[in-house]
Amino acid sequence: MDYISAGDIEKYSYCPLSWWLSLKEKNSENEGVRRHREISNEAKRGMEEYQKKGDFEKSVMYLAVGATLIALVGIAMLYSSFPLAIAFHSISIFWLIVALYMLWKADVLVVQWKKMTFERMMVIIPLASMVASIFAITFLLQPNFLMGYLLEVLSMLWLIGATFFLYLSLKAEMEYSKIRKKLKLPDGEIIYVDDLEKAPLLRSDKYGIQGRPDLLLKVSDNYIPVEIKTGRIPRGPLFSHIMQLTAYMVLVEENYKTPPYGILKYGPQIYRINYEDDLKKILLQKVDEMRKALKTGEVHRNHHRVSKCLHCSRRDICPERLA
Numbered sequence: 001m002d003y004i005s006a007g008d009i010e011k012y013s014y015c016p017l018s019w020w021l022s023l024k025e026k027n028s029e030n031e032g033v034r035r036h037r038e039i040s041n042e043a044k045r046g047m048e049e050y051q052k053k054g055d056f057e058k059s060v061m062y063l064a065v066g067a068t069l070i071a072l073v074g075i076a077m078l079y080s081s082f083p084l085a086i087a088f089h090s091i092s093i094f095w096l097i098v099a100l101y102m103l104w105k106a107d108v109l110v111v112q113w114k115k116m117t118f119e120r121m122m123v124i125i126p127l128a129s130m131v132a133s134i135f136a137i138t139f140l141l142q143p144n145f146l147m148g149y150l151l152e153v154l155s156m157l158w159l160i161g162a163t164f165f166l167y168l169s170l171k172a173e174m175e176y177s178k179i180r181k182k183l184k185l186p187d188g189e190i191i192y193v194d195d196l197e198k199a200p201l202l203r204s205d206k207y208g209i210q211g212r213p214d215l216l217l218k219v220s221d222n223y224i225p226v227e228i229k230t231g232r233i234p235r236g237p238l239f240s241h242i243m244q245l246t247a248y249m250v251l252v253e254e255n256y257k258t259p260p261y262g263i264l265k266y267g268p269q270i271y272r273i274n275y276e277d278d279l280k281k282i283l284l285q286k287v288d289e290m291r292k293a294l295k296t297g298e299v300h301r302n303h304h305r306v307s308k309c310l311h312c313s314r315r316d317i318c319p320e321r322l323a
């Protein structure tokens, strides 16, 4: 299938002839592309910092939990207590029973996300049971002061490690906030950046369109495409840009889930464009027209606006220009 790109839909929506002339152009790196590349690089750095922050936070959590457990085992090594050993044994058995219930529940469930939740619990609960039984055994042993104090020191070292990762995570968060502020990005986690090279191409087999949004933000459970426009800032969102963004919303719908809106960004100015059926209908009409034009080779100017031609980057080679 021949796919039509979101970028071409933007050009066609501006003026069909502009799109037609652009098909014969060689791709050259103009000022707009250079500026775009700079923004993409910064956004990509932001995305990496955010991922680092998440990884560091996980390390903090693992080290802190590890340090707490080691410290508790250390304390248990310093004391011998039969009632505490019985108590921890009971807790351990209780968790094992819960784990068996979860195993049965995960097996009979049909809804996928519920099944996955139970399967995740199946990993955590046996671990909790194991920790409780370690305590139970340790409380039965004779006090071992050397081992107890060694474990307390080890726990301190783990806590120092957790503090170090906390510092790295805060540093990554500050860097991420700085980049977001600099690019004046809307709220949300950056999960995709069009780096003009390696970012995966989104495709819709249903409608035969493809493209790479400049950014994809994860806001709550939604994936929001963002189209960033450099150059002059218009008084409101332009029709051709709305069409391009709608194409990205269709792509996000097919590759992730239906987005409630998309974002058009002109410098610091941000516009939310709702994903509506009417917009999608107009977009698909344009795609149909483009396919017909590709077959017939008949393409002409479809407007009488001199200002459009004045701002058109193809007016020098256009046979139908108005200015």
Ligand code: SF4
Binding pocket: 014, 015, 016, 017, 018, 019, 021, 301, 308, 309, 310, 312, 313, 314, 315, 318, 319, 320, 321, 322
């Ligand atoms: S100069 Fe005018 S008619 Fe020609 S491609 Fe540009 S907008 Fe269309």
